[in-house]
Amino acid sequence: MMNAVEEVVGRKVSRETAVKLSDYAEMLLAESDRQNLIARSTIPDLWKRHLADSAQLVPIAGTGRSWADIGSGAGMPGMVVAILSDNLVTLIEPRRLRAEFLENVATRLRLKNVRVVAAKAEAVSGQFDVISARAVAPAVDLLRISRHLAHTGTRYLLMKGRSAQTELEQVRRAWHGDFDLVASRTDGEAAILVADHVWRRGGDGK
Secondary structure, three states, X not given: OHHHHHHHHOOOOOHHHHHHHHHHHHHHHHHOOOOOOOOHHHHHXXXXXXXXXXXXXXXXXXXXXXXXXXXXXXOOOHHHHHHHOOOEEXXXXXXXXXXXXXXXXXXXXXXXXXXXXXXXXXXXXXXXXXXXXXXXXXXXXXXXXXXXXXXXXXXXXXXXXXXXXXXXXXXXXXXXXXXXXXXXXXXXXXXXXXEEEEEEOOOOOO
């Protein structure tokens, strides 16, 4: 199980980190009986489909220290990033029950680098070095609702499935920037849309 995470981050994780990841996995499974955090069909492959899938963002995030995860839901990828790194991670989740779950996880695991904001991205303030999202909305919409959270050096890491290439083309038509698709390490049909120096075409750069 832990091997899947270590493979995508490219290093061994400490015993303390391994314990926190395992505790988080247990909390995910327990909470899934209360609310639909993850698809039941993916539970048998939880470590690869969800934890390792989220962990693969860590080595491609660059040097940014502050991180905003939009539509965190069950905490992926943001909570996994917070466990694996010392990045300051803001988990943005408008649904009350899910935000409460994220708060409980952060408290139980004593993650001082996690902040949970129970709101939509449009209502959140601040600017971040990295902005991530997983299975939330089309990339072109994610850029639109989060531009106020980005500065000139912000890197976007948007996790996409089979629609990745189509979404990349849509983004390029609406936005200027450096865009690339990085193949997922855990799903042969998925990719991560990496975007840097993003600004809107025909607009004021916001």
